[in-house]
Amino acid sequence: MNVENGVHDPHYFVPAPSRWPIVGSIALFLMGMGAAFWMNSVAPGKWILLGGFAILIWMIVGWFGDVIREAQAGDYGLQVDHSLRWGMSWFIFSEVMFFAAFFGALFYTRTISVPELGYFSHTHDLLWSNFNAVWPAATGPKVEPYHVMGAFGLPAINTALLLTSGATLTWAHWGLVEGKRSHLKIGLLATVLLGLSFLTLQAVEYHHAWTEMDLHLSSGAYGATFYLLTGFHGMHVLVGTIMLITMLGRTLKGHFTAAHHFGFEATAWYWHFVDVVWLILFVFVYWL
Structure with missing residues (x-):
């Protein structure tokens, strides 16, 4: 039992048995099976994958809906709040x-693997004669020539968008704490629009890289690490944007108070994490 300011938290809320975990397991099974079938040209694979994805969306909406209703009903006491923060x-x-792990792979390739390949003289005899131990290597065995993505242009614009979104989200949080709901709503809306703008520009960047720069996943270690790092980060931006849209919808319904708004805080933590990852990514993938 916790005591804070003389107030006892009488019980630890235990939710009723839920069907959502098994629904999520079914969704992930169908997605994995469908993806495997699709990659091996088995006819129904694409539809099994889409069905699994649809079930996953249904699970997320339903499960989070239950959590929101429990929170609004006042079921979450101080102990639950601490558990949510730790979680x-x-x-x-x-x-x-x-x-x-992915930044480690990039570091290993750039600072260890490529220099070691250039150090041994038989590299040229066994791998390729025109190997040059610099990063990124634009040629290689079974690797078509490609162009390297520069730091300035769309990547720099996206950096400015994410940094601005962090500021607008902080402003929205300040508005919530100070009881200024209009600031909260405007700040959240601005953050959502900035997140959507980032995703749109990244799609444009990918199209340009794939079609005009000949930069593919198969473009050696550079192409693989570029798409893995930027792609997974983009997926996190998408998830964060969906979370922000959910927070905006809850705000418009009158949810959250200055004292109880961990759902908003958790989303803000996640979004600021995504911002920091992008800054590191921008420096080590695009700039250096």
């Missing part, structure tokens, strides 16, 4: 480790 903290830590 979100560990989730973000797991995301840090996720991206650390």
Whole structure:
């Protein structure tokens, strides 16, 4: 039992048994099976994948809807609030480790693998005669020539968009704490629009890279790490934008108070994490 300011939290809320975990498991099974079938040219694979994705969306909407209704009903006391904060903290830590693995692969390739390949003289005899130990290597065995994506242009614009979105979200949070609902709504709306703008420009960038720069996933280690890092980050921006849209909808319904708004805080934590990852990505993937 916790005590804060003389107020006892009488119980730890335990939700009723839920069907959503098994629904999510079915969705992931169908998505994995459908993707495997589709990649191996089995006819119904695409439709199984789409069906699994639709079930996953249904699960997310239903499960989060239950959580929102429980929160609005006042079921979550101080102990639950602490648990939610710890849970979100560990989730973000797991995301840090996720991206650390890909940044580690990039670091290993650039600073260890490529220099070592250039150090051994038999590299030229066994791999390719025109190998040059610099990053990124624009040629290689079975790798078509490609162009490297520059830092300035769309990537720089996207950096400005994400940095601005962090500021607008902080402004919205300040408006919530200060009881200024109009600031909260405007700040959230601006953040959503900036997130959607980022995703749109990244789609334009990908189209340009794929069709005009001949930069593909098969373009050696550079192409693989470029699309893995920027692609997974873009997926996180998409998830964060959906979370922000959900927070905006809840705000318009009158949810959240200055004292109770962890759903909003958790989304803000996630969005600021996405901002920081992009800054690191921009420096080490685009700039250096």
